[in-house]
Each structure stands twice: as structure tokens, then as C-alpha cells.
Amino acid sequence: MEESIPTPDPEQTEPKAVLDGWMTRAELAKELGVCVDTLSRWQTMRIGPPCVRTGRRVFYRRKAVLDWLRQKEIRENRISNL
Secondary structure (H helix, E strand, O other): OOOOOOOOOOOOOOOOOOOOOEEEHHHHHHHHOOOHHHHHHHHHHOOOOOOEEEOOEEEEEHHHHHHHHHHHHHHHHHHHOO
């Protein structure tokens, strides 16, 4: 007879935090090594990573930041190879 592995009840598992996978502007600035004001300026100029504003706070989705960095890398390489 085969043993069945019990599957956890979704209602009994801990829910993920709402902001799991997101970071604040200060957290992103620290990771990128730039000032918070630089990220703010990039947002105004629409050249920075995509973000979401909730009230006075700004959040960046980690995956979106990684995608933005990859796109920037490709553009920079194409320009420098000309």
C-alpha cells in the first residue's frame, strides 16, 4: 500500500506578507548605491525602474527592478559597440 503525503490546508498555512517581493525607495537606493533623491529624480524623468506610489511611500517590485537593470545593460552595450 502506498503512503500518501498530506497536503497542507491553504487556510492553515501562513499568508505571505502583502509587500513580499517589494522594496522601499530607501532599500532600493541602498542596494543600487545611489541616493534616495536620485531615484526620485529618475521617477520624475521616467528613466528609472517602475514603481508604485501608495500615499507618500514608493515601492519597487524586485522583479521589475531586475528587468529594468537587464534592459539598461542591453541598451548600454549596444550604444558602446557602435
